[in-house]
Amino acid sequence: MRFGVVVFPGSNCDADCYHVIDKVLAEPVEYLWHGDRDLKEVDCVILPGGFSYGDYLRVGAIARFSPVMEKVLEHAAGGGLVIGICNGFQILTEVGLLPGALVRNPSLKFQCHNTRLRVERNDLPFTSLYKKKEIVEIPIAHGEGSFVADEETLELLEKENRVVFRYCDENGEINGISNPNGSLNNIAGICNEKGNVLGMMPHPERCAEEILGGLDGEILFRSLAGWRQGGDVA
Amino acid sequence: MKKEFWRKMGLSEEEYGMIKGILGRDPNEVELGIFGVMWSEHCSYKNSKAVLRSFPTTGERVVQGPGENAGVLDIGDGQGVVFKIESHNHPSAIEPYQGAATGVGGIIRDIFTMGARPIASLNSLRFGSLKSKRSRYLFNGVVAGIAGYGNCIGIPTIGGEVYFHPSYEENCLVNAMCIGLIDIKDIAKGVAQGPGNPVLVVGAKTGKDGIHGATFASEELNEKSEEKRPAVQVGDPFMEKLLLEACLELIKTGYVVGMQDMGAAGLTSSSSEMASRAGTGMEMDIAKVPRRETGMTPYEIMLSESQERMLVVAKSGAEKAVQDIFAKWGLEAVVIGKVTDDGYLTVKEGDEVAARIPAKALTEMCPVYAKEAKKPEYLIKAQEYDLSTLPELGDYGQVMMTLLGTGNIASKEWVYRQYDYMVGLNTVVGPGSDAAVLRIKGTNKGIAATTDCNARYVYLDPRQGGQIAVAEAARNLVCAGALPLGVTDCLNFGNPEKPEIFWQFKEAAAGISEACRTLETPVTGGNVSFYNETKGEAIYPTPVVGMVGLLEDISRVMTMGFKDEDDIIILLGENKDELGGTAYLSVIHGLEAGKPPSIDLEAERLIQRTTLALIKEGLVKSAHDCAEGGLSIALAECCIAGGLGADVVLSEEMKASSLLFGESQSRIIVTAHKEKMEKVLSRLSINKVPYKVLGNVGGEYLTINGSGWKVRLAVCDMEEKYRRAIACYMDM
Numbered sequence: 001m002r003f004g005v006v007v008f009p010g011s012n013c014d015a016d017c018y019h020v021i022d023k024v025l026a027e028p029v030e031y032l033w034h035g036d037r038d039l040k041e042v043d044c045v046i047l048p049g050g051f052s053y054g055d056y057l058r059v060g061a062i063a064r065f066s067p068v069m070e071k072v073l074e075h076a077a078g079g080g081l082v083i084g085i086c087n088g089f090q091i092l093t094e095v096g097l098l099p100g101a102l103v104r105n106p107s108l109k110f111q112c113h114n115t116r117l118r119v120e121r122n123d124l125p126f127t128s129l130y131k132k133k134e135i136v137e138i139p140i141a142h143g144e145g146s147f148v149a150d151e152e153t154l155e156l157l158e159k160e161n162r163v164v165f166r167y168c169d170e171n172g173e174i175n176g177i178s179n180p181n182g183s184l185n186n187i188a189g190i191c192n193e194k195g196n197v198l199g200m201m202p203h204p205e206r207c208a209e210e211i212l213g214g215l216d217g218e219i220l221f222r223s224l225a226g227w228r229q230g231g232d233v234a
Numbered sequence: 235m236k237k238e239f240w241r242k243m244g245l246s247e248e249e250y251g252m253i254k255g256i257l258g259r260d261p262n263e264v265e266l267g268i269f270g271v272m273w274s275e276h277c278s279y280k281n282s283k284a285v286l287r288s289f290p291t292t293g294e295r296v297v298q299g300p301g302e303n304a305g306v307l308d309i310g311d312g313q314g315v316v317f318k319i320e321s322h323n324h325p326s327a328i329e330p331y332q333g334a335a336t337g338v339g340g341i342i343r344d345i346f347t348m349g350a351r352p353i354a355s356l357n358s359l360r361f362g363s364l365k366s367k368r369s370r371y372l373f374n375g376v377v378a379g380i381a382g383y384g385n386c387i388g389i390p391t392i393g394g395e396v397y398f399h400p401s402y403e404e405n406c407l408v409n410a411m412c413i414g415l416i417d418i419k420d421i422a423k424g425v426a427q428g429p430g431n432p433v434l435v436v437g438a439k440t441g442k443d444g445i446h447g448a449t450f451a452s453e454e455l456n457e458k459s460e461e462k463r464p465a466v467q468v469g470d471p472f473m474e475k476l477l478l479e480a481c482l483e484l485i486k487t488g489y490v491v492g493m494q495d496m497g498a499a500g501l502t503s504s505s506s507e508m509a510s511r512a513g514t515g516m517e518m519d520i521a522k523v524p525r526r527e528t529g530m531t532p533y534e535i536m537l538s539e540s541q542e543r544m545l546v547v548a549k550s551g552a553e554k555a556v557q558d559i560f561a562k563w564g565l566e567a568v569v570i571g572k573v574t575d576d577g578y579l580t581v582k583e584g585d586e587v588a589a590r591i592p593a594k595a596l597t598e599m600c601p602v603y604a605k606e607a608k609k610p611e612y613l614i615k616a617q618e619y620d621l622s623t624l625p626e627l628g629d630y631g632q633v634m635m636t637l638l639g640t641g642n643i644a645s646k647e648w649v650y651r652q653y654d655y656m657v658g659l660n661t662v663v664g665p666g667s668d669a670a671v672l673r674i675k676g677t678n679k680g681i682a683a684t685t686d687c688n689a690r691y692v693y694l695d696p697r698q699g700g701q702i703a704v705a706e707a708a709r710n711l712v713c714a715g716a717l718p719l720g721v722t723d724c725l726n727f728g729n730p731e732k733p734e735i736f737w738q739f740k741e742a743a744a745g746i747s748e749a750c751r752t753l754e755t756p757v758t759g760g761n762v763s764f765y766n767e768t769k770g771e772a773i774y775p776t777p778v779v780g781m782v783g784l785l786e787d788i789s790r791v792m793t794m795g796f797k798d799e800d801d802i803i804i805l806l807g808e809n810k811d812e813l814g815g816t817a818y819l820s821v822i823h824g825l826e827a828g829k830p831p832s833i834d835l836e837a838e839r840l841i842q843r844t845t846l847a848l849i850k851e852g853l854v855k856s857a858h859d860c861a862e863g864g865l866s867i868a869l870a871e872c873c874i875a876g877g878l879g880a881d882v883v884l885s886e887e888m889k890a891s892s893l894l895f896g897e898s899q900s901r902i903i904v905t906a907h908k909e910k911m912e913k914v915l916s917r918l919s920i921n922k923v924p925y926k927v928l929g930n931v932g933g934e935y936l937t938i939n940g941s942g943w944k945v946r947l948a949v950c951d952m953e954e955k956y957r958r959a960i961a962c963y964m965d966m
Contacts, residue, residue: 009564010472012388016659019675049657051386054472110381112654141385141654206656211673211788 001225003029004042006072006088008063013049013085013205020208020221027225034066044081044224045072047088049141049203059102059144060090069095081125081224082197086142089189089199098190098199099157100149102142106182110143114213115180115202117188118168120161124191125227126198127164129219135172136216138202140180140188145201147183147190154184165189165200239263243270249601256595264533264581264589271499271537272506272596275764281730282762283602285740288747289757295719296756303344303424303495305758306416307720309784313674314418315681316350319358319411319724319780321763325466326408330375335383335469336541337410342389343495346478347544349422349485350414353660354672355384357394357410358685358724358778362403364641364963369398372406374964379469380410381652386471387478391653392661393670394685398641404768409724409761411780413683415674422485424494426508426516426547429575431491433516434553435501436560436567437477437543439526443467444500444539454729454767473542473565480563481544487559489552491573496543502536502596504545506579509593516593517580518571532588536581547573607740608733616694619827621813630866630894630938631945633822635955637863637895638870640821644959645874662791667875668710668859673788680785682716688862689774691830694815696738698830700745700777702899705838706861707781708753712842713857713902715792715849716783721750723760723779728772730764738775739764746777752835753842755781792849794858795875799932801855802911803872803880806841807901808924809865811892817862818895833899841900844921853906853914860901866894866945868903869928870936874953879933884940893940905931 005017014031021029030040039045052063063069069091076082076097084092092098105111114137119130130136149157157163165188169178174186181201189200204217240250243266253261253269261269275281291299297314298306304318322337338355345352357380362369373396384391389412426433444467484490492512494504501523509516520535530538546567548556553569560567574580579596581589592599627633637643650665662680663671669684686707692699708718723746728735750757760780766773785791796803813819814828848854856876860868865884873880884893906914911927918925936952938945 010386010475012386012475012657016657019659023675050388051472051475054386054470056472109378110385110652110654112385112656113651139656141656143385203656206659209659211662212656212659 001027001044001227002042003027003044003046004032004039005029005046005048006032006034006068008034008052008066010052010054011048011050013203016205017046017048020205024208024218025221025225032068034068037067037071039071039075044083045075047084047091049086049088052087052091060087060094063091064095076197079194079196083126084199085203086201089201090144092197092199097197098192099153100147102144102201103146103148104144105146111180112141114139116168116170116178117165117202118172120163120166124164124195125224126220127223128227129223133172135168137207137214138204138217139206140202142201146181147187149184157190160193162190163187164191164198240266243267244274245270249273252601256592256599262589264536265591267533267537268502268589268591268596271502273600277499277503278600279762280600281603281605281764284604285743288743290747290751291756291758293754293756296758297418298758300757300759303347305720305722306348306421307758307782308418309679311677312418314416315782316345316348316414316416317411317722317782318344318759319409319722319778320761321724321726322408322410323405323726323763323766326376327372327404327406329466330372331379331382332466332468334376334379334408336467337408338380338383339469339471339474339541340497341410341412342387342474343497345412345414346481347422347424347493347495348414348416349420350416351482352389352412352414353658354390354392354413354683355410356392356683356685356780358687359394359396360402360407360776361398363400364398366403369403370964376406376408377649377652383469383471385654387475388657390655390657390661392655392672393665393683396646396649397689399774401774405766405773407726407766407776409778411685411722413681413782420485422490422493424508425492425512426514426573427491427512429514429573431547431550431573432553432569433518433571433573434546434548434556434567435523435543435570436546437565438470438473438540439524440535440538440543441526441540442530442534442538445534445537454765467539467541469541476563476565477542477544480560480565484556484559487555489548489555491547491549493544493546496545498539500537500539501545506593506596508545508547509579510597515574515576515578515580516571517574519582519584520570521584522568522570524566524568532581532583605730605736606733607737609737610734616827617829621828624823626889626891627822630890630943631947634866634870634945634947637817637821637867638952639955639959641960643817643863643867645957646960647957648960648964662788663714663793667714668794669714669716671714671785671791678787680788680791682711682714682783682785684710685778685780686710687776687778689776690820690826691815692742692775692777694828694830696741696775697745698833700742701749701833701835703777703779704746704749704753704755705833705835705899706859707779708755708842709859709902711781711783712845713792713794713859715790716785717846718753718755718781718783721755721757721779721781723757723777724763726763726766726773726776726778728767735772742775742777746779749835753839790850790852792857794856794872796872796878796880796905796931797855797876799878800908801905801931802908803882803928803930804904804906804914805901805926805928806845806904806918806923808898809886809888809893810896810898811888812896812898813892816864816895816897818864818891831897831899838900840921841902841923844918844923845902845904848904848914848917853910854904855907856905858903860903862897864895864897866938870952872903873936873949874956877949878931879935879949880929880931882929882938884938890940890943
């Protein structure tokens with residue numbers, strides 16, 4: 001599996017994603033420059049966290065117009081894997097690969113801390129090595145991570161089983177207390193219909209080494225690395 | 235020239251005379267403005283230089299001492315840690331968000347100017363009482379500003395300290411520290427060498443913001459300070475992120491001769507300092523400086539403190555290559571002049587000469603003053619206060635809960651949860667510990683860092699307080715398993731023209747010096763911030779010590795939390811009957827008096843080295859320093875961090891309040907598995923380190939048994955109080 005990490009001006013988790021794939025997984029990885037219409041034939045595109053273009057307008061609203069995004073859209077349309085983490089998730093909703101939007105946390109503050117997530121699906125290339133309903137700990141770090149969507153969209157997401165991660169408590173319960181940012185239905189991550197595009201607010205790359213406090217995020221990258229090339233996506 | 239004009243520039247009559255002497259003529263307005271900022275305390279250190287010379291600045295690990303944009307220490311394998319702290323107090327007191335944000339931006343630039351990749355930020359903050367609405371406003375804005383800048387640029391904010399005291403009510407303190415990592419062979423310096431080499435302005439465009447910020451920082455705040463809001467710059471972390479990546483890419487090409495951040499005094503300080511260091515001159519055409527507004531005068535362009543700009547001296551012929559790199563990042567790089575060999579800073583606008591001054595006149599030739607120092611009256615009264623008459627309050631558990639819930643002791647979670655402290659994938663120990671710890675990728679090493687100052691001690695005895703600030707910083711690093719390496723300091727004081735303030739400054743600096751010598755932590759740079767006063771009242775003297783340490787083996791990293799049931803709790807050091815200057819006196823009795831705790835620097839050093847050896851050998855499982863609130867609060871913190879209770883006996887014949895809340899120095903609480911206890915104790919005996927076995931870890935309560943008294947508190951209750959206290963104030 002060849003990975004590509006997109007570098008937008010203002011991306012700041014690009015090097016972190018690259019590090020995990022290169023040093024922890026020892027898989028091939030390339031940087032993909034925002035201004036190039038070239039995905040360097042990678043199998044999985046990562047849109048990393050950060051503040052693309054400073055995020056002075058609506059988050060992700062400018063990044064979606066980058067030349068590289070044309071190719072990312074084509075890649076996704078052809079069934080190629082795409083994962084957007086944090087700012088990457090925001091960009092995926094702006095470019096229309098995923099529904100809904102990420103808005104300001106109700107606290108009106110940037111929030112950086114660990115969260116518990118329940119893995120709702122393990123039949124995806126991103127989650128195949130998790131157990132179904134497994135409770136994992138992955139940190140968030142965002143000011144605008146509250147997932148919202150209109151009622152119809154929300155219903156569709158639930159009906160089509162497209163919620164991949166939900167904020168939960170230590171028993172896996174989904175409730176207000178375990179919801180750090182007011183996301184509807186405690187949604188932390190969703191996928192598209194075909195299951196080849198994932199967007200999530202928590203940062204799996206931040207818990208992919210024991211010394212940094214856990215391996216729960218490494219499982220996601222290992223799932224991807226082990227996904228057989230050209231394999232069917234659910 | 236009218237007197238009002240040079241007065242407005244902050245210059246004295248003597249200084250104006252000197253300037254005339256240097257130039258051999260009357261200066262014009264532009265020249266006077268340039269002298270005004272360069273001879274301001276903020277840029278010249280004219281009032282502090284003589285005192286700062288006493289700091290130890292050399293050592294086998296010192297690669298770069300004071301005088302450059304940041305200090306550098308050797309951490310082995312050809313790598314260096316680059317670090318510096320700087321104040322942004324006055325801007326933050328006027329405009330908290332932007333003041334703090336640009337403070338962070340400025341110190342980050344100081345680090346990557348050296349060619350280092352910034353890997354972490356810390357800070358040290360002071361505000362008035364949490365009960366004051368204005369203090370909460372400043373606190374909220376400053377924290378948001380630090381978060382806004384640091385999170386966006388993607389440099390983790392891994393630690394720091396926050397204190398509240400009425401003396402900071404109008405004049406909050408915002409000290410920002412940044413740490414970078416570099417291959418020593420790649421260090422870039424702020425030198426303009428090689429006459430004929432091109433000088434480029436890179437990064438953001440120049441605007442009218444921040445004009446005279448450095449002069450503003452060198453006077454007291456008053457009712458009119460609000461009018462100086464335009465002297466506060468506006469930060470753009472996105473621009474700085476681009477500038478950071480472009481500069482680091484540029485340095486790798488080898489085309490850079492010298493580089494300097496345009497911080498305080500902007501183009502003026504960067505050009506004159508770079509030329510002065512290299513013994514060269516510089517000629518610039520400011521008509522070529524990219525501007526974001528029209529109609530700017532030479533004076534405004536030279537003194538603008540617009541952020542996110544750098545001055546680069548490149549190798550001749552490399553102009554295009556430099557410009558290509560900046561263009562890739564969407565940034566401008568414009569040649570505005572060249573290095574000359576005449577020693578003059580020549581500022582032209584087109585063909586017109588706007589200013590012509592010897593570069594060294596702005597730096598080395600600035601006058602140095604030895605200010606009058608006088609021991610303040612308040613000290614004698616405060617130190618002589620008879621503490622033996624204090625009533626002994628019976629309910630010590632209640633006192634502990636009160637202390638855990640005061641802003642200065644309570645968890646700073648409300649603050650650091652707003653900071654991205656993880657980005658970069660190096661944070662092994664984040665905020666909320668004795669010291670933060672970063673791993674260094676590709677090695678087994680780690681760096682620990684902390685900022686410390688107990689200003690109450692400094693107020694009550696500046697020399698001892700200065701010593702303790704250094705000792706405590708080092709102790710915090712040791713508790714994380716790191717060997718303390720070196721110091722950057724941020725010396726925040728009132729108006730140095732007052733002999734009492736200058737005495738505080740001199741004494742505190744002497745204390746820092748003494749401690750740095752004994753603990754072998756040289757000072758590699760820092761910052762002095764005077765004139766921290768409002769309406770004639772000075773802040774508590776606050777010499778903040780930023781310190782970095784090295785872990786040779788990151789797997790030996792240590793934290794404060796109790797680890798396992800039945801582990802043995804051992805106190806290294808001695809409990810003394812010392813209540814002067816404690817949090818207990820201040821919070822419970824409303825008193826800030828007495829002598830602060832005594833410190834024996836040799837004993838401190840012995841305890842630190844011994845603790846470090848125990849950690850390195852894997853003999854102990856936790857380590858925590860005793861600080862504000864004393865032994866009882868330190869034990870509570872170990873319990874809260876570990877989620878475990880403890881059963882402790884304090885058998886000494888001493889007043890319970892002193893035993894529980896006294897803040898005697900040089901004490902560290904460690905825990906060990908019971909099978910390793912004998913070995914630990916024998917090490918302590920061999921090293922002649924005084925110790926006491928206090929009890930053992932376990933259960934859900936912290937129980938402290940004294941002679942005739944007992945404290946028993948549920949860990950969950952203490953945690954609730956400790957974690958919620960600041961949020962309770964701020965979410966009001």
